[in-house]
Amino acid sequence: MPELPEVETSLRGIEPHLRGRWILRLVVRQRQLRWPIPSTVDAAVAGRQIIALRRRAKYLLLELEHGTLMLHLGMSGSLRVLAADCPPGAHDHVDLVLTDGSCLRLRDPRRFGSLHWVPPPIQAHPLLCNLGPEPLSDAFDGNYLYRRARDRRGAVKGFIMDSHIVVGVGNIYANESLFLAGIHPHRPAGRIARARYIRLAEHIKQVLDAAIRKGGTSLRDFVREDGNPGYFAQQLRVYGRGGEPCPNCGKALRQQRIGQRSSFYCSDCQR
DNA sequence: CCGGACGCCTGTCGGC
DNA sequence: TGCCGACAGGCGTCCG
Numbered sequence: 001m002p003e004l005p006e007v008e009t010s011l012r013g014i015e016p017h018l019r020g021r022w023i024l025r026l027v028v029r030q031r032q033l034r035w036p037i038p039s040t041v042d043a044a045v046a047g048r049q050i051i052a053l054r055r056r057a058k059y060l061l062l063e064l065e066h067g068t069l070m071l072h073l074g075m076s077g078s079l080r081v082l083a084a085d086c087p088p089g090a091h092d093h094v095d096l097v098l099t100d101g102s103c104l105r106l107r108d109p110r111r112f113g114s115l116h117w118v119p120p121p122i123q124a125h126p127l128l129c130n131l132g133p134e135p136l137s138d139a140f141d142g143n144y145l146y147r148r149a150r151d152r153r154g155a156v157k158g159f160i161m162d163s164h165i166v167v168g169v170g171n172i173y174a175n176e177s178l179f180l181a182g183i184h185p186h187r188p189a190g191r192i193a194r195a196r197y198i199r200l201a202e203h204i205k206q207v208l209d210a211a212i213r214k215g216g217t218s219l220r221d222f223v224r225e226d227g228n229p230g231y232f233a234q235q236l237r238v239y240g241r242g243g244e245p246c247p248n249c250g251k252a253l254r255q256q257r258i259g260q261r262s263s264f265y266c267s268d269c270q271r
Numbered sequence: 272c273c274g275g276a277c278g279c280c281t282g283t284c285g286g287c
Numbered sequence: 288t289g290c291c292g293a294c295a296g297g298c299g300t301c302c303g
Contacts, residue, residue, distance in 0.1 A: 003296065034279075034298080058297075075296055076281080091281085110280050112297060127299090154274055163298080170296055219296065220282085239296095259275070262294080 002073040004135065004168025005211035006222050006230065007058045010079045013225030014104060015053045017081040018062065022049050022099040024084075030093035034074060034114040037094070041117040045069055045096070057131050057167035062096075067119045069096075070127075074112025076221040080105050109221060132166045135204050140166055142198025149189040149197065156192060157185035158259045160204065169204060171261045172217055172239045177204040179238045184270040185263045186256075210235065238264040 002010070025046045031037045045064065054061040060079075062069040073079070084095065084103040094115060096104040106113065118125050133139035148165055149156075159165060161174050169177070178185050180203040183196060192200075216222060216230030219240075223229055237247050242255025246266040256263050 006296080032280095072297085074280095074298085108280095109282065110295085110297095112279070152273075158274080161297095172296060217296080222296075260277085 002058060002075075002077060002216075002222060003170035003173055004058060004208055005173070005232065006216035007055055007060060007073060007168075008212050009216040009224055009230055010073070011053055011055045011060055014079055014081055017102060017225070018050050018098070018104060019053060020050065023047065023064075024097045024099045027095040027097060027103075028093065029088065030111070033093065033108065033111050034072065035116070037115045038117070041069070041115065044117045056128060057134075057163060058170075059128065061122065063122075067117060068122045070114075070116040070118050070122075070125070071106070072114040074108060074110060074114065076110040077106060077108040077113035078221055078223050079225055080107070080223065080227060081225045107221075130164060132162075132164050135166050135168050135201075135208055140201060140205075142194065142201040145201055146192075146194040146197040149192065152189040154189060155186045155258050156183060156189045156200075157261075157263060159189035160200070161261075166204075168208065172236065173204070173207055173211065175239045175264050176207045176237055179265060179270060180207060182270055184267075185258055185265050187271070238266070240264065 023045050026042045028037055044067065048064045050062055051065060052063045054063065058072060060071040081102055082105055084097045084101055091109040092105050092107050094106040123129060149159060152159060157174050157178060160169050177200060181200040183192065183200060211217060211232040214230055214232040214235065215224055217232040218229030219233060238253055241253050242264055243252055246253055246269055248266065248269045251266060251268050253264055254267050
């Protein structure tokens with residue numbers, strides 16, 4: 001599930017419940033996630049205060065005084081803030097129990113999520129140190145994309161989904177932004193004009209921002225910290241709409257796999 | 272370095 | 288109704 005807007009929604013939802021609070025203990029029911037959770041994490045966080053919460057790419061960062069708890073939601077992860085005595089379900093793998101009687105609970109049916117304890121400096125962590133810019137930052141724009149696309153022959157869709165190029169753009173928002181920019185997802189990244197990349201970068205920013213304002217996209221698993229879904233699914237123009245009419249021209253939308261992922265596009269409006 | 276394929280894991284859905 | 292394969296929002300790793 002979670003692309004940048006869903007992770008950002010989770011961050012904004014949990015932040016008021018966690019910032020400044022003290023951790024009683026970490027309860028891990030399932031250690032086998034994307035990477036096994038080392039048991040050393042439990043002792044590292046117990047009794048510590050949560051100073052601040054941040055997001056980098058699709059990672060949620062809970063900053064303590066002496067290091068960072070780094071959390072990824074994978075494909076099916078979601079976070080809720082609940083009373084610590086609320087009975088856990090089958091896929092509720094981790095509770096971060098606070099001293100006020102509440103807990104942050106990670107649910108992740110597919111177990112592609114992860115939890116790391118990272119001593120400072122956080123940016124030196126191997127999973128973070130080679131990432132591209134944040135799409136909503138000033139460091140990301142059409143000129144940057146154009147420059148990075150030189151000599152790249154792979155499809156533009158894979159290019160904008162590559163976290164070394166830009167972070168946070170997953171399959172849903174890649175499809176949506178390419179449609180909005182009128183670019184065919186299969187076009188080689190190196191064969192797109194600068195002006196079209198400027199348009200694409202603007203649409204990536206706009207669609208991510210719009211999705212954040214709607215609380216993200218809920219297709220299956222994703223819920224916000226209070227258990228409610230996000231409402232951006234209703235605004236999706238092409239994702240999941242193979243065979244339906246193009247919102248621009250009415251021609252049936254195509255569905256095709258590009259790089260192992262389903263792609264949706266209009267073969268007339270996207271070139 | 273680049274690009275494509277694979278695998279991690281569970282749940283759901285469509286077809287037979 | 289049951290079984291089986293395909294597919295699902297991510298991403299590190301391996302291989303050519």
